[in-house]
Amino acid sequence: MKLRPLADRVIVKRVESETKTASGIYIPDNAAEKPDQGEVLAVGPGKRNDKGELAALTVKVGDRVLFGKYSGQTVKVDGDELLVMKEDDLFAVVETK
Numbered sequence: 001m002k003l004r005p006l007a008d009r010v011i012v013k014r015v016e017s018e019t020k021t022a023s024g025i026y027i028p029d030n031a032a033e034k035p036d037q038g039e040v041l042a043v044g045p046g047k048r049n050d051k052g053e054l055a056a057l058t059v060k061v062g063d064r065v066l067f068g069k070y071s072g073q074t075v076k077v078d079g080d081e082l083l084v085m086k087e088d089d090l091f092a093v094v095e096t097k
Contacts, residue, residue, distance in 0.1 A: 001077050005084060008047035010059060012038035012067065012083045037094065038083065039064055057087050064094040 005011050015037045040063045046056045059065060072085030 003042060003075075003077060003082070003084075005042050005044040007044050008057060008087045009044045009084055010040055010057070010087055010090070011042040012065065012072065012085065013041055013080065014038045014083065015064065036069055037064060037066055041082065043087075059087060059090060059093060064096075066091040066094060 003011055040059050040061055043057050043059060043061060046054045049055050067083075067085065067090050071089040072083035075082050075084055
C-alpha cells in the first residue's frame, strides 16, 4: 500500500532512539520513551492561501524532523508504524554537518 498525503500533511516514520546511554547503561524497551524525531517519507502538495494559490511545504522527503511527543495520527502500513501530521505540528528540521 502507498500513501499520498493531502494538502499540508506529511507522513513521518519515527527514527529509533538509542537503547544505551552515554555512560553505557542499557534502557529496557518498557522504560524508553517514544522518539520525537523522524524521517519524512511523503509530503502533500501544500495548502491554499487566502488568494487561492497553492503554498508549497517547507519540508521535503528525506528530511529528519522534530515533532511533539503526541503529534500526528498513527497508522500501520505494511507492518510499519507511520505518523500522518500537518506541517504545523513539526518543530524543526534536523540538519547534519
